[in-house]
Amino acid sequence: MRVPESVIEQLNSQADLVGMIRRHTVLKPAGREFKGCCPFHGEKTPSFYVNPQTNLYYCFGCGAKGNPITFLKEFERLSFVEALTVLSEQTGIDLPKDDAFEQSIKYKKTTKPKTTAKANRQPSTDQSTTVHQYSNNDQSFGGQTLSDIDDVYRDDAVYHDYLSGNHTAAFDNDTSPNAPTHDESDAQGDLYSLLGNICRFYQHKLHQNPAAMAYFASRGLTQETITTFELGYAPSGWQHLEEAFPQDIEGLKILGLTRTSQKGRDFNLLRDRVIFPIKDKQGRVVGFAGRALGDEMPKYINSSESPVFQKQFILYGLYEARQAKASSYMMVEGYMDVIALYQAGIYGAVAPMGTAANEGQIASLLKYNDSLTMCFDGDGAGQRAAWRALEVAAPILADGKQLKFLTLPDNHDPDTYLQAHGADAMRLQMEEALSTSDYIFNVLSLRYDLRFPENKAAAMAKLKELTAKFPKGSSFKWWLNNDIYQKLGAKDQKTRYVIDKANYEASVNRNILLYLCLLYAPHLLDDDPLSRILTKSGVVDVHVDFIERLEKHELHLPELPTWHSIGDDALTELVSTITKLGKLGDAISPLTKSDDPQVINGQAHFIMASLPNDALQDVLAESWRGFFGQMTAERFENIGLFFDELLCQKLLEIFKKQHEQSKNIILSEIHKRRLLALQHWDKAQKSKLATALDKR
Structure with missing residues (x-):
């Protein structure tokens, strides 16, 4: 496995080195550093220092020094790959896939025929027109006036060449000896870069569409929030992506953003919709969700799965939550729920990709915190989803890990509840979320009329079916069965x-x-x-x-x-x-x-x-x-x-x-x-x- 230096640097800088070393020796604050007895050679007088800012350690006694990876290799005797894996799990930073994956995210760029500017064309004198570029080789979005570009004419073909980053065609009229020449027959693109450029394209289009801006304003979003989540707008044109990225047709098709109709015509999947970029744990855009501006169905459309986007591994909002250093996590149902909670200063909300939460997603959140709150809508579908989530999570609910369940009153979701009652009321609701035991008892009470012994027996059978999924040796399973048994045996509240x-x-x-x-x-x-x-x-x-x-x-x-x-x-x-x-x-x-x-x-x-x-x-x-x-x-x-x-x-x-x-x-x-x-x-x-x- 080849890991880029940039990823290794991220792992070393974001790892909790002090916490790792504290498992083996006592560390005490010493100014901006921590001091303790060296775990490598053993000593009575502390001479071992750890700097949490640089994430480096050094022993003045034996000379041991290094970073988190070094410590895992030299003290815990892990291999380099094992050390990277440990830090990946601790920090949430994904390690690169194998060479086959690297190849799968590549695609061949399309070579456009060169466009020759006609001699009788006159340069534009419109000094206010702005050309925006979405170059696959430029990681920033920028603009400049036509007067800044030598001999670029306002012919549509040339203009679109420049928009798409095809500077060879745009500057084809340059016949000077130093004019650049390009052989693009073997040019390759990669899906991550293309997705990043498309994201910037959608962001730019958002500010050109009053209806799309009005939609986000109606949902109470500030410009800061729109920027944080890089929200955008997909134009209504059937081929707007092909026009903006003519060299990247193959990449657009791999991503499923461009599709082919039964009549053989290409069309864009997302049209006239506000856009929610979907990011992985490292902040890279891997897909998009588009929401209709009106009442047309389907309300939401997600881009297709691709080599970089597997829905079962992605949680919307997790990257932003990690950046905000969330201390607790809550799984919600919708993109707007995540965004509204974040804007209210309640960090840690995430949402699955339009499907039920799976074991891997829940397990990853329980690595960050021992408790996870599940917030589902109060309707039948939402409550069925909550019970399924509990069944899915049961095998990984080891002792010390717990789920809490929050159903907001009056069929509110977090977004609407925040608008109606505010952030403090939402925090109070989260504090009062039901424990797993109370949630299970409530569900059983609703499903079965517990006044009758037959129904109590059926409820206990359902409970045992659930707890059978818990890990082997779980004490929580035993106590849960006992707790529900006690509640079922209690007298009528009346x-x-x-x-x-x-x-x-x-x-x-x-x-x-x-x-x-x-x-x-x-x-x-x-x-x-x-x-x-x-x-x-x-x-x-x-x-x-x-x-x-x-x-x-x-x-x-x-x-x-x-x-x-x-x-x-x-x-x-x-x-x-x-x-x-x-x-x-x-x-x-x-x-x-x-x-x-x-x-x-x-x-x-x-x-x-x-x-x-x-x-x-x-x-x-x-x-x-x-x-x-x-x-x-x-x-x-x-x-x-x-x-x-x-x-x-x-x-x-x-x-x-x-x-x-x-x-x-x-x-x-x-x-x-x-x-x-x-x-x-x-x-x-x-x-x-x-x-x-x-x-x-």
Whole structure:
């Protein structure tokens, strides 16, 4: 595989070198650099420096130095190709295809007959006429007046020769000894360059068409947004591309932008439509979508698949999202949804190419962030698409990865919702997106009348069909089945008449498994699991490097999470009750670790009966029976690992939210380091948990 130097430079410059090296040694800020003990030769006095601006490292002790590729090769013992692949996955920059692909994007340019300017033609004296060029050899769009061009006449043939970049024909009347000569019989073009030139052509035509400009204005788009997404307009002429690019007919046909009718006449696919250029992850134009200006059908037309455009690998808006350094991602249905969200300052929205989202697209987004929100229209088609997306994503939803589901009210899509309610309301909707568990339960509740046992059985069968697609060893699959089972066994909402109880129910449902684990094994609190996780993961110490800076700026160290911040009053009440009962010991009840189901069940009921709030008692009692039955049937012995994993996920949510909301750079960095430390610890815990599940 031959990789251009420009791609290698991109990979090296955009890689997270500090993050890569931190997996092997502790790095601490030292001015604009990071300092730590060298991972190559081992030392007690740090002499190893990493510069995040240049993405280079150097050790003053052993002389080790290099960039991200060097580090992967020399420390992690990867081959050059393996190192490039790792960085490609990390940065989202695609590696070049093989030689066969390189050849597939080439095409032979058409050689036009030379046009000879007639002697009796007079040069134009119109000093205001502008000639615009779309040269395949010029990466910029430019213009100049006819007075600047020697002996170019306003004959249509000559004018179109210049438009198309055929300067040989345009300057054919130049008979000076130094006149350029060209042999174009073997000239080749490449599809990427042609697509870029067509994009600029459409952009230019947009500003010449008031109706097209009015359409984008009616959708609320600013000129800055139009420029960012390089929006354009395809003229109404049946052969406007052939006229603008007469040398590139073969390339236009390969791209499917020019087609041949049954009568043998060539015509352009996109006519009298506003244009949405489609880009790959590197920002190269690979295709176009055209939207009709009126009500004619089809409303949208996408250009054909080609050697550079395979729809299943492309997500519209991903390049712009990466450029904006999006921290979270949301999959929407339409191009305008992506653009409207971006313009509102909500980065990270992407859309599949007019087809259902596939596993590869979802997997690529989950590499950038562990959570992905799916936003589909509220109509039947949109909701069917949401369920299909969940089925498609199930095999790649490893523990720690999650989907959220957002259905906007009143059949809005993101574009119309933003226009009606604004960006803040949209952000609130995104924050309240349903978890996978809540979404599945809502869907099952709508499909089946859960008042009848037969329908509950059918709902559980549908659930098991879905969860069977989850990865082997997935703990989420087990908990999901249990959670839905508990909800299906709950009483009819109409019987819940105590407001206090409803409030507790809302709180407990968000943390149900934490509560039930504590009822099942109250001894889990013996070693203060919250403090243990924060200590073992290193979260409690990440602020050490910032003590002086905190004091200098008179900032207080952010408090660490408590039981209350994890689960509100309900969890605090449960933990407090178990702790008190444990201290009383045999005087009232044993509350000891036991494998005997009768002892476990008895202790759980004793704890529930001891809770001071009746509403919390009722909510836990309704969930306990099913949970206890399943745990007993499974004979699961690793309740501690499950509890740690659940608690860790709640902590990760807290740290992530704190990092995103922090406006102070010092505090934000502390939150970020807490998050990274806990993520590293959680990864090791997940491995233990998967092993435990596989042994069952």
